[in-house]
Amino acid sequence: MENKKMNIVFFPHSVNYGLAGTNRLQNIIYFLKKEGAGTVANIALVDEPIVPGNENPPFLTDYKEIAYGPSVFNFLKHIFQTGFHLYKFRKKDSRNLIYFYGEVDIKNFFFVTWGRMLGYRVVIDIVEDLEAIQKFKSFKNKLKYKSAIFFRKRLDRYADGFTVVSSHLEKKIRLNFPDRPVFFLPVTINKYLLDDHPDGRPAKPxxxxxxxxxxxxxxxxxxxxxxxxxxxxxxxxxxxxxxxxxxxxxxxxxxxxxxxxxxxxxxxxxxxxxxxxxxxxxxxxxxxxxxxxxxxxxxxxxxxxxxxxxxxxxxxxxxxxxxxxxxxxxxxxxxxxxxxxxxxxxxxxxxxxxxxxxxxxxxxxxxxxxxxFDHENYAGPLKEFFEKQINS
Structure with a gap:
C-alpha cells in the first residue's frame, strides 16, 4: 500500500475551462505532477458542453466533461455517466482521492457518497462562506445555495479533510468539524506560467x-x-x-x-x-x-x-x-x-x-x-496532506 501512487480525480469543477477556480485547480495539478504525485483526472459537470470533442487536456490522465443541461434527458443521463466515470477513473493499483472544488449540494451529494462507496477518500476545497451570501441571482441560484448550506453543516459525512482559502474559513471549518484535518491553501500563482514583463513606468495614457x-x-x-x-x-x-x-x-x-x-x-x-x-x-x-x-x-x-x-x-x-x-x-x-x-x-x-x-x-x-502566494511553497506539504488522508 505504501508504494502505491495517488490517483486524484478533480470533481465537479472543470480544470480545463473557467475563471479563478480553474486557475486554482490548474496550479494544484501542475505542482502535483511536478512532485511526482501520480495520475490526475477530471470529471467536469457543466451546464452545456464546452470543450470541442470532449478532448483530453494534455496535463490530465483522464478527462470527462458531462453536461447536465439544458434538457431533462441530459440531466438524467448525466447521473449515470458521472457514476460510471467515477468507477472508470478509479485505479486499482493506486490510492484514490476525490478533490472536490465547489459546493456539495442537492445536485451532487450522491456522487460524493458513491465515490466513498467505491473507496475514494474525499478532500473538499472551501473557498466561500455560504451563510454570508445575502442576494441570489435567481430562484434556481437560491435553491442551489440553500441546499449547499444544508450540506455544508454536514460535510463531515462526506469529507475526510479540507483545504481552505482564508483565515476566516479556516477558523470556521475547524470549529464546525474539529475531527477533520484542514490545510490552509491561499490563492496561489504559478510563476512558471506567468510572463515576465520589462519593469517600466506606467504609460501615458x-x-x-x-x-x-x-x-x-x-x-x-x-x-x-x-x-x-x-x-x-x-x-x-x-x-x-x-x-x-x-x-x-x-x-x-x-x-x-x-x-x-x-x-x-x-x-x-x-x-x-x-x-x-x-x-x-x-x-x-x-x-x-x-x-x-x-x-x-x-x-x-x-x-x-x-x-x-x-x-x-x-x-x-x-x-x-x-x-x-x-x-x-x-x-x-x-x-x-x-x-x-x-x-x-x-x-x-x-x-x-x-x-x-x-x-x-x-x-x-x-x-x-x-x-x-507562490504555489511551489505549498506543493510538497499539500501532497503530504493528500497522502495522509488517503492512508488514514
Missing part, C-alpha cells in the same frame, strides 16, 4: 485593468465612479475590463459607464482565454484593480486574481477586505478602503503623479506575491 465578475461583491461601480471623476479632472486613461456577468449585471454595467461618460475610455474585452488574459496582464495593462466591497461574503473569502495581479510587478490597487492586510502593506500595493470612490481616485492620481514610486510599489508587490 494610463491603462487600467479590471477582471472578474460584474456582480456587486467585486465593486466595479466604485472603480468606474473613480474613473468618471478622473475624467472630469482632465486625466487621460483607458479601462480594459474582462470577465462576465448575468444579463442584468451587464446592463447595469453599461448604464454606469454611460452615466459616468466613460464610453470612449472603457473597452469591454469579454471572457478571455488564459493566454490572452496573461498577455493583457503582462503587456497591455499599467495598473491592476481589485475593488471588492465591504460585505460579509467578500471578507470571508479571498480574491483569487490578487495573487496574479501582484506577481506581474505592476502597481495594484486593492481594497482592504478579508485577509488582504495580513499579506500587504502600503509599500506593496495601493490599499484603499472598500467602497471608497475617493480613495480609488486618489490611488490612480498617485500612480500617474509619481510613476517612480508606482514602479517600486509594483516590485514590492511582486516580492510579497512570491513570498505568500
Amino acid at each position: 494610463l491603462t487600467i485593468f479590471y477582471s472578474g465578475s460584474f456582480n456587486e461583491k467585486d465593486g466595479l461601480p466604485y472603480l468606474l465612479g473613480a474613473a468618471g471623476e478622473l475624467k472630469q479632472a482632465g486625466y487621460a486613461f483607458r479601462i480594459l475590463l474582462s470577465g462576465k456577468g448575468t444579463d442584468a449585471e451587464m446592463q447595469a454595467f453599461r448604464e454606469i459607464v454611460q452615466r459616468a461618460g466613460l464610453e470612449e475610455q472603457v473597452r469591454y474585452l469579454g471572457f478571455l482565454d488564459r493566454d490572452e488574459y496573461i498577455r493583457i496582464l503582462s503587456s497591455a495593462a499599467d495598473v491592476l484593480c481589485m475593488t471588492r466591497i465591504n460585505s460579509a461574503y467578500a471578507n470571508a473569502g479571498f480574491p483569487f486574481k490578487l495573487g496574479e495581479f501582484l506577481a506581474t510587478g505592476k502597481p495594484v490597487i486593492a481594497s482592504t477586505v478579508g485577509d488582504v492586510p495580513k499579506y500587504l502593506s502600503a509599500d506593496d500595493a495601493y490599499l484603499v478602503a472598500p467602497e471608497s470612490i475617493a480613495e480609488i481616485r486618489a490611488a490612480l492620481i498617485a500612480i500617474v503623479s509619481d510613476p517612480k514610486k508606482a514602479v517600486q510599489v509594483g516590485l514590492n508587490g511582486k516580492r510579497a506575491a512570491m513570498k505568500y
Whole structure:
C-alpha cells in the first residue's frame, strides 16, 4: 500500500475551462505532477458542453466533461455517466482521492457518497462562506445555495479533510468539524506560467485593468465612479475590463459607464482565454484593480486574481477586505478602503503623479506575491496532506 501512487480525480469543477477556480485547480495539478504525485483526472459537470470533442487536456490522465443541461434527458443521463466515470477513473493499483472544488449540494451529494462507496477518500476545497451570501441571482441560484448550506453543516459525512482559502474559513471549518484535518491553501500563482514583463513606468495614457465578475461583491461601480471623476479632472486613461456577468449585471454595467461618460475610455474585452488574459496582464495593462466591497461574503473569502495581479510587478490597487492586510502593506500595493470612490481616485492620481514610486510599489508587490502566494511553497506539504488522508 505504501508504494502505491495517488490517483486524484478533480470533481465537479472543470480544470480545463473557467475563471479563478480553474486557475486554482490548474496550479494544484501542475505542482502535483511536478512532485511526482501520480495520475490526475477530471470529471467536469457543466451546464452545456464546452470543450470541442470532449478532448483530453494534455496535463490530465483522464478527462470527462458531462453536461447536465439544458434538457431533462441530459440531466438524467448525466447521473449515470458521472457514476460510471467515477468507477472508470478509479485505479486499482493506486490510492484514490476525490478533490472536490465547489459546493456539495442537492445536485451532487450522491456522487460524493458513491465515490466513498467505491473507496475514494474525499478532500473538499472551501473557498466561500455560504451563510454570508445575502442576494441570489435567481430562484434556481437560491435553491442551489440553500441546499449547499444544508450540506455544508454536514460535510463531515462526506469529507475526510479540507483545504481552505482564508483565515476566516479556516477558523470556521475547524470549529464546525474539529475531527477533520484542514490545510490552509491561499490563492496561489504559478510563476512558471506567468510572463515576465520589462519593469517600466506606467504609460501615458494610463491603462487600467479590471477582471472578474460584474456582480456587486467585486465593486466595479466604485472603480468606474473613480474613473468618471478622473475624467472630469482632465486625466487621460483607458479601462480594459474582462470577465462576465448575468444579463442584468451587464446592463447595469453599461448604464454606469454611460452615466459616468466613460464610453470612449472603457473597452469591454469579454471572457478571455488564459493566454490572452496573461498577455493583457503582462503587456497591455499599467495598473491592476481589485475593488471588492465591504460585505460579509467578500471578507470571508479571498480574491483569487490578487495573487496574479501582484506577481506581474505592476502597481495594484486593492481594497482592504478579508485577509488582504495580513499579506500587504502600503509599500506593496495601493490599499484603499472598500467602497471608497475617493480613495480609488486618489490611488490612480498617485500612480500617474509619481510613476517612480508606482514602479517600486509594483516590485514590492511582486516580492510579497512570491513570498505568500507562490504555489511551489505549498506543493510538497499539500501532497503530504493528500497522502495522509488517503492512508488514514
